[in-house]
Amino acid sequence: MARKASKNITKARAAVTKPAYALPDAVTLLKTVKFAKFDETVDLTMRLGVDTRHADQMVRGTVVLPHGLGKTKTVAVIASGDRQKEAIAAGADFVGGEEMVEKIQKENWTAFDALIATPDMMKVVGRLGKVLGPKGLMPNPKTGTVTLDVAAAVKEIKAGKVEFRADKTSLVHVPVGKLSFDPQKLVDNATTVIGAIVRSKPSAAKGRYIKSVTLSSTMGPGVPLDSAVADAVGKH
Secondary structure: OOOOOOHHHHHHHHOOOOOOEOHHHHHHHHHHOOOOOOOOEEEEEEEEOOOOOOHHHOOEEEEEOOOOOOOOOOEEEEOOOHHHHHHHHHOOOEEEOHHHHHHHHHHOOOOOOEEEEOHHHHHHHHHHHHHHHHHOOOOOHHHOOEOOOHHHHHHHHHHOEEEEEOOOOOEEEEEEEEOOOOHHHHHHHHHHHHHHHHHOOOOOOOOOOEEEEEEEEOOOOEEEEOOHHHHHHHOO
C-alpha cells in the first residue's frame, strides 16, 4: 500500500501552481515552501529525447559547478610512485596502489565519493567492476577519472565537479547545491549543468532533445522549468 504524503509535502506540492517556471522563480519557490529541518540538496532532472539502449545516443559527461555543492567530496586515488605523492599534495583523502584494490575487493570498502586511477593501474582496478559499478564509482576516461594528471583530477572534484549520465529511462539527475545557497548561486550552478547537457547532445539523437527540466529539493516538490531555460542556455 502506498504511503500517504505528509501534510507538509502536500502543502508544498500545492504551491506549484504554474505549468512551468523561470529558473530564478523555481529557486525562490523551493526556498519558500521549505519545511525540512536539515539543509536539503537541490537537484536538477532533465528528460532527454534519446534512446540510451543505443551507444551512440548515450549522454554522459562531467562539469565543474561554479559554486560547488556545499560539501567537499571524499576522493580516493589508485596510483603508483610519484603519482601517489602528487595525489596527496593535491588533497586526496585516500591514496594507495594494489593494496587499495585488494581492500575494495575483499571488504567492499567504498568510503569515498569519487575514485581516480592512473591508466597503468586499470589492469587491476578492472577487477572492481562488481563492487564499484553499481555505485557509479568505477574510474572512466570519459569522466576524467582515469588520468595521469591525478592532481588536476583531485582538485576538480574537490572544487565541485559533478558527473551526469542519462539512465535507462533517458533521465539525467544532477545535484546543483544546497537549499541554503544564495539564490543566484543555485541559478548559476543549474545553468552550468543545463548548458553542459545541451552541449552533450549526441549527433544520432533525432527530434526534440530536451523534453522537460525539473528543479526539486530533497523533501520539496518538483518544480517544472520553462523550456526557454534550456533554449537560452543552448544559444551561448
